[in-house]
Amino acid sequence: MFTDVLFDIDGVMLSEERYFDASALTVNELLTSSRFLGLQSVAGAYRADLSNDDIAVVRQLVFxxxxxxxxxxxVGVNANWDMVYLVFVSELAQALRSAAANSEFKRAVVNALSDGWTVGAVxxxxxxxxxxxxxxVVSYEHYDILYGDATTRDELFDRARTLFATSFGLELDDHALWSIGQTTFQEWYLGDDYTRASTGKKGFLKSEIPLxxxxxxxxxxxxxxxxxxxLGIATGRPFTETKVPLEFFGWWKFFDEAKVSTASDVLIAEQQVPEARPLSKPHPFSYLRSLTANHDPAGLLSTSLPLEGKRAQVLIVGDSIADALAAERLGASFAAVLTGLEGAAARPKFERLQANFILDDALQVNALFA
Structure with a gap:
């Protein structure tokens, strides 16, 4: 009988749609806003005041x-911050590629990046x-050119670093560039009220959709x-985006906060143990942190995995390959729910992964305890 149940949030409790919207808007801003690259785009000129129809158009184009x-x-990419970085880099690479033969351009690029990958450098x-x-004009059609048939998250990041080094002679500081995308994403998702900024972004916290x-x-x-x-949680959301909607829907009170791990906790752990990056899913770090309520990154990372005897005791409920891989590495059982991006069409994928349970939605967890 299970003694611990650990839930993912996006695709399990709450719809991922607003997170994907914010990701698309972030990529588009990094490429088209004068704050960043300031390029032209098939998605039109950069604006912060977008209607839902406008947002849908940007997302259709970007993704x-x-x-x-x-x-x-x-391929196991679960964090929206990673998605933003990877798609942005694929379009940046294409823009660089179209000017790479020009010697004046090469000098300008070296000068631009003399102090590293800062906002000013971008x-x-x-x-x-x-x-x-x-x-x-950014067309958003170059993802496959860079990443092709890559099969893991790590391979995606490696492809980007290798391309920039071999084709452009540049060292791609993925952590610095990733952080710029992360900060910009938070502006879109949280909005000015929570970030105390003046960007004109309304945010999505008040329009979450329960699944x-x-x-x-x-x-x-x-x-x-x-x-x-x-009961615990391991999510790719930061803390605020986790607590605010779960309180709104009346769910937060059922979880021990010590057994809640968010992207904020992963970032702190990566800062404390930088050589262990990345610790986001499919790495099992967040699930192990929630299971044990141990908040010492070094101690957690020294834990021998998979944990013995936990398959019958620990159940992870998630909607993604990243969750399934994390559960397997942890040594826990995995219940896949068909409420993620692909819906019921994801069933064959989870069957190939030999998920212990495949459920229509998270409410069917109850049947496992009947």
């Missing part, structure tokens, strides 16, 4: 009608691209807790 999202998810890089590149009826999920969590089951 090629979500086919790019599916490719990212299928702006200078954009100026050089606008002056020398033959391909002036299951809130009262029914409350009942499930209450029942599990009454049975003595320990």
């Amino acid at each position: 090629q009608r979500d086919t790019v999202l599916e490719k990212l998810k299928n 702006q200078s890089l954009g100026s050089a691209i606008r002056e020398y590149a033959s391909e002036q 299951i009826e809130p009262a029914q999920f409350q009942s499930l969590l209450s029942d599990l807790r009454d049975r003595g089951i320990r």
Whole structure:
């Protein structure tokens, strides 16, 4: 009998749609806003005040009608910050490629990056691209050119570093550039009210979409807790985006905060043990942290995995390959729910991964305890 149930959030409790919207808007801003590269785009001129219809158009273009999202998810990319970085870099590489033969451009790029991959450097890089590149309009069609048939998250990052080194003679500081994307994503998702910025972004915290009826999920969590089951969360969301909507839907009170691990905790751990990067899913770090309520990164990373005897005790409930891989490495059982990006079409994928359970939605967890 399971003694611990650990839930993912996006694709399990809450829809991923707003996170994917924010990711698309972030990529588009990094490429088209004067704050960053300032390039032209098939998505139009950069604006912060977008209607839902406008947002849908940007997302369709940036993620090629979500086919790019599916490719990212299928190789274990779970964090939206990673998605932003990887798609942005694929379009940046194409812009650099179209001007790389020009010697003046090469000098301009070296000068732009003399102090590293800062926001100012990105702006200078954009100026050089606008002056020398033959391909002036971002089309969002270059994901496959860079990443092709890559099969893991690590391979995606390696492809980007290798391309920049071999084709452009540049050292791609993925952590610095990733951090710029992360900060910009937070502006889009949280909005000015939470970030205390003046960007004109309204944010999405107040428009979260539950995937299951809130009262029914409350009942499930209450029942599990009454049975003595320990409940935890391991999510790619930062802390604020985790707590605010879960409080709104009445779910937060059922979880011990010590057994809640978020992207904020992963970032702190990566800062404390930088050589261990990346610690986001499919790395099992966040699930191990929530299972043990141990918040010491060094101690957790020295734990021998998979944990012995936990397959019958620990259940991870997630919607992605990244969750499945993390569960396997941890030594836990995995229940796949078909409420993620691909819906019921994801079933064969989870069958190939030999998920212990495949559920229509998270409410069916209750049947495992009947």
